Amino acid sequence: MASKPKAAEAKVPVLKGQEAEDKVLEYIKRMNRPFGAVDVAANLKGAVPKTATQKILVALADKGELVQKTYGKTTFFVANQDKLGDVSSEKLADQEKEYKSIEEENKALAADVRALSTELAKLRAAPTDAALAVSLEGAISATEKARQRLAPLQAGTPLVSAAELGELDAEWTRWRGEWVRRKKIFTTFWQLATDPLPPQDANDLADDLGVDLDTPEHAALERGPVCASTGGAGVLGKRRR
Numbered sequence: 001m002a003s004k005p006k007a008a009e010a011k012v013p014v015l016k017g018q019e020a021e022d023k024v025l026e027y028i029k030r031m032n033r034p035f036g037a038v039d040v041a042a043n044l045k046g047a048v049p050k051t052a053t054q055k056i057l058v059a060l061a062d063k064g065e066l067v068q069k070t071y072g073k074t075t076f077f078v079a080n081q082d083k084l085g086d087v088s089s090e091k092l093a094d095q096e097k098e099y100k101s102i103e104e105e106n107k108a109l110a111a112d113v114r115a116l117s118t119e120l121a122k123l124r125a126a127p128t129d130a131a132l133a134v135s136l137e138g139a140i141s142a143t144e145k146a147r148q149r150l151a152p153l154q155a156g157t158p159l160v161s162a163a164e165l166g167e168l169d170a171e172w173t174r175w176r177g178e179w180v181r182r183k184k185i186f187t188t189f190w191q192l193a194t195d196p197l198p199p200q201d202a203n204d205l206a207d208d209l210g211v212d213l214d215t216p217e218h219a220a221l222e223r224g225p226v227c228a229s230t231g232g233a234g235v236l237g238k239r240r241r
Helices: 017-031 037-043 050-063 089-125 129-154 162-194 199-209 216-223 233-240
Strands: 066-071 074-079
Touching (some): 017 037, 037 050
């Protein structure tokens, strides 16, 4: 199958002679900034070949239309400022008006860019549909497990039997009494050992020996309803009813 012929690309007509010179001079004056021959030829899109551009720029500099400056191995050309015509006050006013209009437009565009950037950041931070599906699935699973755990309570099924409560109360009474006895023994011996010492030295000795004394939280627990009673079975049983 024959290939389709490519569309012919539009070619910029190559200028020569006076037309090329006028084109280069017009461009340099309009831009009014330093250029090298390569840049001018590239910016004119090949309308004037690079070699011809270099010759034209040198010729224009010799005529005084351009000013030629050499920096190292590179030569730049800029419009002779003395040859540029004065700008009328009306044109300056029009340019000032145009500048203000463009400045206001730029401000409006900058505000739009900021607003759109903020919106884009929000969209990127928002979870994707796939992430939402995973989160929803996890929430549904957690809800189902919670309902399964609540089902016995909603049906009125006792979670702990009276016998189990009795065993727990007996264990509590036993180990609570053991703890109180050991604490009393320690307190007695500790007071005998630290009685001759100043309070700070007693604290330092406790730190050196690794003794952990009761904190304010421990003292508050001791004064609470759990430890205030020694009735054993009555403590846990009352709290669970």
